[in-house]
Amino acid sequence: MNARQNIYTGGALATLAIIVGLYAGGVFDYFGMQAHTERKMAALRSAPPDPVVSAASAPRPPNDLAGDPPRAELTAPAAAAGAGVAFRPPSEADLPAGEFGDVIRRGREIFIDTPRAAPAYVGNSLRCVSCHLDAGRLADSSPLWAAFVSYPAYRSKTKSVTTFQQRLQGCFEYSMNGRAPPLGAPELVALESYAYWLATGAPLNPKIAGRGYPTLALPAQRADFARGEKVYAQNCVLCHAADGAGQRTQDGTAVFPALWGSDSFNWGAGMGRISNAAAFIKANMPLGLPGTLSEQQAWDVALYMNSHERPQDPRYTGSVQGTRNDFHATDDSMYGREVAGKVLGASGAPKPFKPFKPSKESRP
Numbered sequence: 001m002n003a004r005q006n007i008y009t010g011g012a013l014a015t016l017a018i019i020v021g022l023y024a025g026g027v028f029d030y031f032g033m034q035a036h037t038e039r040k041m042a043a044l045r046s047a048p049p050d051p052v053v054s055a056a057s058a059p060r061p062p063n064d065l066a067g068d069p070p071r072a073e074l075t076a077p078a079a080a081a082g083a084g085v086a087f088r089p090p091s092e093a094d095l096p097a098g099e100f101g102d103v104i105r106r107g108r109e110i111f112i113d114t115p116r117a118a119p120a121y122v123g124n125s126l127r128c129v130s131c132h133l134d135a136g137r138l139a140d141s142s143p144l145w146a147a148f149v150s151y152p153a154y155r156s157k158t159k160s161v162t163t164f165q166q167r168l169q170g171c172f173e174y175s176m177n178g179r180a181p182p183l184g185a186p187e188l189v190a191l192e193s194y195a196y197w198l199a200t201g202a203p204l205n206p207k208i209a210g211r212g213y214p215t216l217a218l219p220a221q222r223a224d225f226a227r228g229e230k231v232y233a234q235n236c237v238l239c240h241a242a243d244g245a246g247q248r249t250q251d252g253t254a255v256f257p258a259l260w261g262s263d264s265f266n267w268g269a270g271m272g273r274i275s276n277a278a279a280f281i282k283a284n285m286p287l288g289l290p291g292t293l294s295e296q297q298a299w300d301v302a303l304y305m306n307s308h309e310r311p312q313d314p315r316y317t318g319s320v321q322g323t324r325n326d327f328h329a330t331d332d333s334m335y336g337r338e339v340a341g342k343v344l345g346a347s348g349a350p351k352p353f354k355p356f357k358p359s360k361e362s363r364p
Contacts, residue, residue, distance in 0.1 A: 086139040086210035087146070089198045100193070107194025110187055111136055111144070113253070114176065115356045118187045122356050123178040123311075124263045125246075125254035128191075131175065131271065133284060136198060139210030140283040146211035148195035149202050164192055174269040177311045179353050213279035219299040223274065225339070228304025231297045235286050244308055252358030260308035267313035267345055273332045277302035307339045312350040320345045 092108075095101055110117040112135050114127040129135055136144030151164040158166075165188045169180035181187045202208060233242075239256040240246050246258040258264040270276050282298035284290045293301070313335065317323045320343060324336030335345045 087202045087208060089137050089143075089145050089202075090200050092135075095197070103190050103193045104197045106186075107190035107192070108135060110191055111194060115252070115254075115358050118172075118181070119355050119357065121172045121178045121181050121187065122176045123353055124176060124258070124265070124356055125248060125252060125358065126176055126257045126263075126265060127254060128171065130254060130257040131280065133287075136195070138284075140212075140214055141280070142212050143198075143210060144195045145198040145202055146208050148192075148199040149204050149208060150206040150211065153206060164195065168192070173314055175265045175271070177264075177266045178355070213276070213283050216275070216279050216282055216295050216298065219296050221296060223278075223299040223303035225300075225304055225307055227297075228300035228302070228307075231293065231301040232304050235293065235297075236301065239287065244305070259305050260310050262311060264310045266311035266350075267335050268315055268327070272306055272310070272335070274299070274302050274306055274334070275332050277305060303334070306334045307344070309342075309344060309347060312345065312347050314350050316350055318349075 095104060106117075111128040111132075115122045115125055131142065132138075132144060133141040139146075147167065148164060151167055152161050154160070155162045157170075162170075165183050168188055168191055169183070172178045173180045232240075236259075240259050241256075244258060244260040245263060246254055247256040248254050254263075265271055271280070278295075278298045278301075281302055282291065282293060282295060286292065313323055313327060315323065315327055317326055320336045323345065324333070328335040337344055
């Protein structure tokens with residue numbers, strides 16, 4: 001057994017022991033982690049406010065290459081006035097009755113089971129909840145309620161004012177590697193209704209505590225592929241697999257999403273930015289053990305994750321260099337850079353859209 005195999009085997013065994021305990025604690029309930037959220041919210045409410053993070057201290061790439069959310073919005077919760085207490089969305093037990101309640105429930109269904117509930121617009125097995133944990137409720141996991149109260153907003157990605165429905169369109173096109181539903185489509189109306197309900201009582205504040213992911217300072221050491229590979233083997237491989245393909249149930253549901261490869265988000269998605277991925281990982285991963293990785297480890301494993309091939313950026317201009325110049329001209333993106341003798345993104349034009357087709361069997 002070579003050194004690399006030893007790393008992966010040791011990491012898998014250590015992680016397996018942790019996973020058994022996490023299953024017992026119920027933190028892998030992707031379809032309703034409300035108890036997990038309640039515990040995190042209680043901790044946030046009892047913790048003293050952190051010092052305000054100045055905008056000048058936050059690392060900023062030359063451009064907002066994906067805007068999921070824009071890098072400037074990755075502010076720590078304490079950066080909002082009166083931060084220290086994150087907003088608490090309503091309980092799912094309080095979902096309203098009637099026709100409006102039915103649409104809200106439809107939105108939640110799409111959010112937690114996207115390929116099956118909106119198959120005409122989804123090109124991979126990822127679900128909204130793959131990145132927005134606890135059905136879009138969890139603070140510091142880019143929660144849906146915080147996004148709702150932050151739009152319309154100007155976005156450097158589109159160089160225009162973007163509405164909430166337009167923002168959702170981008171999620172389908174980039175994160176789901178699919179195609180955007182037309183404005184006013186039932187799927188977008190349902191998702192917007194679900195977000196509206198989750199935001200019940202929230203202030204209209206684009207800097208609301210818990211939005212996006214807490215900002216990470218630039219790492220003490222430049223992010224490193226080899227170190228990231230070790231972090232991945234020790235903390236991520238059991239759930240997301242050595243090849244980054246994740247894990248699905250027998251009916252095709254992505255319990256653990258693909259982090260790279262043909263079934264993952266494409267190069268235009270926000271997670272394709274190293275800083276975005278690092279911030280998400282530090283705040284939320286490993287699942288059930290958020291905050292256990294150091295900031296350096298988060299940066300290293302984010303670089304490792306984004307140093308693999310994935311579907312082409314839908315904005316592809318006809319050449320990798322042209323696409324990098326227009327949309328990825330920053331050290332925050334690995335697109336167009338050479339890794340292990342291969343140029344990332346050199347996969348040709350985007351493949352024609354093909355809806356993801358999960359099994360028709362009912363989910364267990």
